[in-house]
Amino acid sequence: MIRVSNVSKNFADFAALTDVCLDIPAGSLTALLGPSGGGKSTLLRIIAGLEVPDTGTVDIGGQDCTHLPPQRRNVGFVFQHYAAFKHMTVASNVAFGLKIRKRPRAEIKQRVTELLELVHLEQFGDRYPAQLSGGQRQRMALARALAVQPQVLLLDEPFGALDAQVRKELRAWLRRLHDEVHVTTVFVTHDQEEAMEVADSIVLMADGQVRQVGTPDDLYERPASDFVMSFLGPVTTLAGELVRPHDLVLTAEPADGSVPAVVERVVRLGFEVRVDARVNGTPIWAQVTRYRAQLLGLRPGDTVYVRVLEDPARRAKEPVG
Amino acid sequence: MAKVALRVVALTYLLFLLVLPVGLICARTFSNGVGPVVAALTTPSARHAFQVTIETAIPAVLANTVFGVGVAVLLVRHRFVGRRALSALVDLPVAVSPVVVGLGLILVYGRFTPIGGWFAAHGIDIIFSIPGMILATIFVSLPLVVRAIAPVLEEIGIEQEQAAWTLGASARQGFGRVTVPAIKWALAYGMVLALARTLGEYGAVAVVSGNLVDQTQTLTLFVQDRFENFDQQSAYAASFALAAIAVVCLLAISLLRPKEGSR
Numbered sequence: 001m002i003r004v005s006n007v008s009k010n011f012a013d014f015a016a017l018t019d020v021c022l023d024i025p026a027g028s029l030t031a032l033l034g035p036s037g038g039g040k041s042t043l044l045r046i047i048a049g050l051e052v053p054d055t056g057t058v059d060i061g062g063q064d065c066t067h068l069p070p071q072r073r074n075v076g077f078v079f080q081h082y083a084a085f086k087h088m089t090v091a092s093n094v095a096f097g098l099k100i101r102k103r104p105r106a107e108i109k110q111r112v113t114e115l116l117e118l119v120h121l122e123q124f125g126d127r128y129p130a131q132l133s134g135g136q137r138q139r140m141a142l143a144r145a146l147a148v149q150p151q152v153l154l155l156d157e158p159f160g161a162l163d164a165q166v167r168k169e170l171r172a173w174l175r176r177l178h179d180e181v182h183v184t185t186v187f188v189t190h191d192q193e194e195a196m197e198v199a200d201s202i203v204l205m206a207d208g209q210v211r212q213v214g215t216p217d218d219l220y221e222r223p224a225s226d227f228v229m230s231f232l233g234p235v236t237t238l239a240g241e242l243v244r245p246h247d248l249v250l251t252a253e254p255a256d257g258s259v260p261a262v263v264e265r266v267v268r269l270g271f272e273v274r275v276d277a278r279v280n281g282t283p284i285w286a287q288v289t290r291y292r293a294q295l296l297g298l299r300p301g302d303t304v305y306v307r308v309l310e311d312p313a314r315r316a317k318e319p320v321g
Numbered sequence: 322m323a324k325v326a327l328r329v330v331a332l333t334y335l336l337f338l339l340v341l342p343v344g345l346i347c348a349r350t351f352s353n354g355v356g357p358v359v360a361a362l363t364t365p366s367a368r369h370a371f372q373v374t375i376e377t378a379i380p381a382v383l384a385n386t387v388f389g390v391g392v393a394v395l396l397v398r399h400r401f402v403g404r405r406a407l408s409a410l411v412d413l414p415v416a417v418s419p420v421v422v423g424l425g426l427i428l429v430y431g432r433f434t435p436i437g438g439w440f441a442a443h444g445i446d447i448i449f450s451i452p453g454m455i456l457a458t459i460f461v462s463l464p465l466v467v468r469a470i471a472p473v474l475e476e477i478g479i480e481q482e483q484a485a486w487t488l489g490a491s492a493r494q495g496f497g498r499v500t501v502p503a504i505k506w507a508l509a510y511g512m513v514l515a516l517a518r519t520l521g522e523y524g525a526v527a528v529v530s531g532n533l534v535d536q537t538q539t540l541t542l543f544v545q546d547r548f549e550n551f552d553q554q555s556a557y558a559a560s561f562a563l564a565a566i567a568v569v570c571l572l573a574i575s576l577l578r579p580k581e582g583s584r
Contacts, residue, residue: 050483070487071486076487077484079484083481085499086503096488144484144488
């Protein structure tokens, strides 16, 4: 596992990380999630040894790595912009780490073939990176990182440079790959959907600090703060409190704890409907099923009654652990 | 229309400044056939001038290659106090007249200065000798390698090398196996430019060499010497040789260089 203890890092007068403590269990698939400038990439690079922390320690697999150079940490690193070796073929890229380790030629050849199959690039071994699409290049970079059988696989915004469709495919593919390979994997992303879809565990970071650690469900259902809640999904305000728009119940008649709201706009989003309304002049929006909207016959100018769906688990606010 | 006019202007400009003078040298060189040219270039003085030129050019280009790569890496990848000053200093040789450089070198390395005197006491003459000429040529061709590779280094960034480190490559292996192949054409181009500049250097070398016939006379000094002594055949032949070497170097590099964007 990876243990980060009391790590701080400053760049000139900018505090990138402040006293960060974090345990990442062996074999997990963890997302470092947060807004840009929040310190997640810096933390990843410190784990890799590409940056040195000002204070604090990094343990990988029980060994203190704080002052080990990246060469001796046995980590695989995947960069947002692939960092492909442009003058080498795809197969040579994948073989690079093994050649540095002076493995026998037959072993290298066999391992490269296996890895190219794993990342579905077996037809492309003789091509150059410039002849591949972005998604293929990133898969090649993954195979290259996996070739040396790292203890830990680190990915820095791995899908950030890809278009939406390829991004989606690669997310699902990374999830399946992790289920096959089981190497402890940490990836950085600023996309909460990506983190929720791919990771077992999410570390939410902002302003150089860890804000909450937990499973995607934990963070979504039991956010430790308003910041976590609004970062992980859509929110709206009812009576001064943050709520999820899909946790709002609209009724035609008043009910316990409901408040009247005047409908301003009804927007169809496929299966669901977005209702913009005002409660005492304050804007609010709710997300309801199309069926429910039709049942209520919502039109601009109508008055409906709004309350929060009662579910104590969702309302609990605990201090950051 | 404007395009055509621009082309005509550019071509006319080049015609009068470059094509005509070089063309006429070629014509004059071969006005009496190939025989006299070969004869002029194989006299003992001419051969010696070739040799001196090579002895000066090769160490100068090698020194500038090592220095150029080092300084380019420093300028592109590191941020330090005085970085801009260093960058400006690297370009200084382009701005300063080579004659001034030659005089400066004499003031530092002449026999009767502390540094020059120390070397002389150890049996090494710098001024009026090959070492001084190497120093002078290094100075005048200093920025060429740096400026050829710095933009490429900037463009490829450091990530490929970092990727190599995480794969177990040492800093040296990362640089040698990943960065050097990526900058090799720019480096070759810079080296060829430096070589061409070195071969053609006149002013600084003229001052520090003393222009001793059969001792410290390079090809350019030989051209001047022959011209002044009314041996025009030798002067034209040596000029042609200088121009031909430069053209061949540049042609070779542009033929070998992969087309832009094809990898």
